[in-house]
Structure formats: structure tokens, C-alpha cells
Amino acid sequence: MSFLDRLKGMLHALNSTEASTETTAASTEEAAPRAITAQRADTLATNQTEALILVHHLDQAGNTLQPADMIAGTIGEEIHLPAVSIAGYHLVNIDGLTRWFTKPQASITLTYERQAGQPVWMYAYDIDRRELIGRPTMYRGKLGTPYEVSAPTVAGFKLLRSVGDVTGEYTTTSKTVLFFYRNENWQQTDLSTGFIQINHETAVYPYPGATTTNYLTKLQPGSTYKTYMRVRLVTHETWYAIGDDQWIPETHLQLTTGDQLLLKLPAGYRVQNQRPVRQTGIVSFVPGKQVHTYIEPYGRYLATVTHGDQVNLIERLADDNGVVWYCLQDQGYLPGRYLTQLDPPFA
Structure with a gap:
């Protein structure tokens, strides 16, 4: 092989090596990852672009409760919601709220729920025995919503009348409805x-x-x-x-x-055998009823004591009419015939 031929071969090999190196470098450069600069989505640069937000106040049915509020600012500036209080409602949801102004125009929707009204109580009442029949019933609802109270059917009784508003609206004040009944066999x-x-x-x-x-x-x-x-x-x-x-x-x-049954007021009487005692006794009159006590024997009424009450006795006296009286501690005088179970029996 001549020298020229050998020189051409060497140059060709050199060119092939450089081309391969450039290709490899280019491939390496293309494969190398590019650097990514992380940006905080919640960080905005404040600028002088004006922004406006409308704040809508709606109930859960989408009805407007009051005119919308307007909040003005600039892009990137922090938003401050106004303090809002709507009588009879409380806030349950906020939609569209961001921390900063992010665009020139936006809206926020505040949704409110109707507050509960005060209850309506229903009672069934025996008008003659003056006692309740069954348990009371409580009606509940939202403020301003209507209610209707129905008279219950009570076995063995007939409805006479009602007292109170059987229909109306729930308000901030509780209400009472009474239904009066009478035994169906009583005329x-x-x-x-x-x-x-x-x-x-x-x-x-x-x-x-x-x-x-x-x-x-x-x-x-x-x-x-x-x-x-x-x-x-x-x-x-x-x-x-x-x-x-x-x-x-x-x-x-x-x-x-x-x-x-009534004590006869004598034309005159003399107290006999008056002495202090320390006894207790049980009032015996008519079950569930009360009997009067007196300021003094045969005097004016002072108070009442109930059948079955235990009382403290501090004095005993008899008059020449044969009537025995006891003085009850802080309650006046009571004829002895209205007392039983004296303890001790003799004083």
C-alpha cells in the first residue's frame, strides 16, 4: 500500500472518531434533565391590578337573604370577609373563598341554614280531676315555618275544648297548647x-x-x-x-x-287542764284534703294542715265543753278529734 493510501485511511478513521464523539455528546446533552424551578401556587406577587369580589348570602334553597357585599383590593392582596349576622340563620357553608385576590373579578357564596324555633308543647288534661292524661308532646321546627297541633285521641275520654294556638309559626318564644277532656261517661x-x-x-x-x-x-x-x-x-x-x-x-x-260537723262557738268557756306537751301526731281528716287551724280555740282561721301530715304538739288544753285542743308548733290550734297516733300516747 502506498503512503498516500495509508494517509487517507488514517484521516478517515480520525474523522469517524470525531463524528462519533460529537454524536455521543449531543445525545448525552439531550438526555440530561433540564432544571425545573418550583413555584408556590399560593404565593402571588402583589401588583396594582384592581380586583373585585362579590359575596352572596343565600339560604339552602338558593334564595337571596340580603344584598351581596363587595370586597375591593388588588391582585395578590389578602382577602378579609366582612362579619355578617343574619337574624334567624347560621352559616353552614362557604364556596369560592381564597386567601388572596387572584383575578380581577370573582365571587364567594355563603350558605345559611334556618335556625330552629322554640318548641310548641301539647298537654292533654282531665278537666274534672285536674290532672294530665299521658305525657306531654313537643313539636319542633325551623323559625318561621308553620306548625299544626292535633288533639290526641284518648281512650275513655271526650274532647271538650282547647286553649292556645293550635296553628301558627315557630318563633323565638315557646308556646303551649292545652286540650281539655272529660270522662266519656260523665255528662x-x-x-x-x-x-x-x-x-x-x-x-x-x-x-x-x-x-x-x-x-x-x-x-x-x-x-x-x-x-x-x-x-x-x-x-x-x-x-x-x-x-x-x-x-x-x-x-x-x-x-x-x-x-x-262544725264547732259550736260557746257563749263562754273556761280553759281547764292547760299544760305544755312534747308529742307528735298525725292529722286525720279526709284523704287528700286540708283542715283549718285556729289562732286560738274557737278563734279565726290561721293556716291549714293536710290529712296524713305529721305535726309537733306543744300544748294541750280542754275547756268546760269537753273539747280537747292541741297547739301545733308554729301552726295554731287544732281540735284533738283531728289527731291520731299521738306519740307518746299520753303526755
Whole structure:
């Protein structure tokens, strides 16, 4: 091979090596990752571009509760929502709120829920026995929404009337509705007091119209009792109450003045055997009822004590009419016939 041929071969090899090196370098440069500069999405440069946000106040149905508020600022400036209070509502959701102004125009929607109104209470009431029938019922609802209270059906009773607004709207004030009932077997009642005298031996019954009783004691002819209620049944029978759940049919009695039950004021009397005592006693009158005490024997009324009460006795006296009186601690005088279970029995 001549020298020229060898020189051409060397130059060709050199050119091939350089081309390969350049190609490799170019490939390496293309494959090398480019540097990425991280930018905080929540960091905005403040500029002088004006921005405006409308704040809408809506209820949960999308109705406008009050005119929209406008908040003005510049891009990148922090947003400050105005303090808003809408009577009868409370805020439940905010939509579209950002920390900064991000564009020239935007909107924020505040959604409010209607507050709960005060409850409406319903009571069923026995007008004659003056007691509740069953448990009270509570109605609840949003402020301004309507309500309607229905009278419950009560077994054995008939509805007479209602007191209170059975229809209306829930407000910031609670309401009460009363439904008054009467025993369906009762036609008419009279709550006035009086006295009755037994005509002939009779049992005491637990309710008007009863035919059986668990009371063992029978009332004797000639005995007199105070009555607190008279009931006329739909069967036209009339019954008298002499105590709680203690009734006598009209056919076994007659009305009287009850004078024999009242203390007779003597023209004059002398106290005999007056002495201090330290005893207790139980008031014995009519179950569930009260009896008067007196400022002094045969004097004016002072207070009342209830059948079954335990009282402290501090003085005992008798007068020349044979009436025994006891002085109750801080409660005046009471005839001894209204006291039982004295402890100790003798003082």
C-alpha cells in the first residue's frame, strides 16, 4: 500500500472518531434533565391590578337573604370577609373563598341554614280531676315555618275544648297548647263543696257508676260527710265524691248543712287542764284534703294542715265543753278529734 493510501485511511478513521464523539455528546446533552424551578401556587406577587369580589348570602334553597357585599383590593392582596349576622340563620357553608385576590373579578357564596324555633308543647288534661292524661308532646321546627297541633285521641275520654294556638309559626318564644277532656261517661260535673248525710248503710266506690269496690268499711246511716264534687253520668245517675277515688251514689244520701260537723262557738268557756306537751301526731281528716287551724280555740282561721301530715304538739288544753285542743308548733290550734297516733300516747 502506498503512503498516500495509508494517509487517507488514517484521516478517515480520525474523522469517524470525531463524528462519533460529537454524536455521543449531543445525545448525552439531550438526555440530561433540564432544571425545573418550583413555584408556590399560593404565593402571588402583589401588583396594582384592581380586583373585585362579590359575596352572596343565600339560604339552602338558593334564595337571596340580603344584598351581596363587595370586597375591593388588588391582585395578590389578602382577602378579609366582612362579619355578617343574619337574624334567624347560621352559616353552614362557604364556596369560592381564597386567601388572596387572584383575578380581577370573582365571587364567594355563603350558605345559611334556618335556625330552629322554640318548641310548641301539647298537654292533654282531665278537666274534672285536674290532672294530665299521658305525657306531654313537643313539636319542633325551623323559625318561621308553620306548625299544626292535633288533639290526641284518648281512650275513655271526650274532647271538650282547647286553649292556645293550635296553628301558627315557630318563633323565638315557646308556646303551649292545652286540650281539655272529660270522662266519656260523665255528662256534667259540679266542683262546689257541701255536706251529705247517709240514709242507709252504703259502700264507698272507687269511681262514679262502679258496681264493685275494694273498700271494706261501709258508711252508717246518719253519718255526715263533706263532699267536694258531684257528677251526673250519661245514664242520669248522680254521684258524690267524699275523697280521692271515694264515691257514693245519690240514692244512698241526702244533702245537709253539715252543722253537726262544725264547732259550736260557746257563749263562754273556761280553759281547764292547760299544760305544755312534747308529742307528735298525725292529722286525720279526709284523704287528700286540708283542715283549718285556729289562732286560738274557737278563734279565726290561721293556716291549714293536710290529712296524713305529721305535726309537733306543744300544748294541750280542754275547756268546760269537753273539747280537747292541741297547739301545733308554729301552726295554731287544732281540735284533738283531728289527731291520731299521738306519740307518746299520753303526755
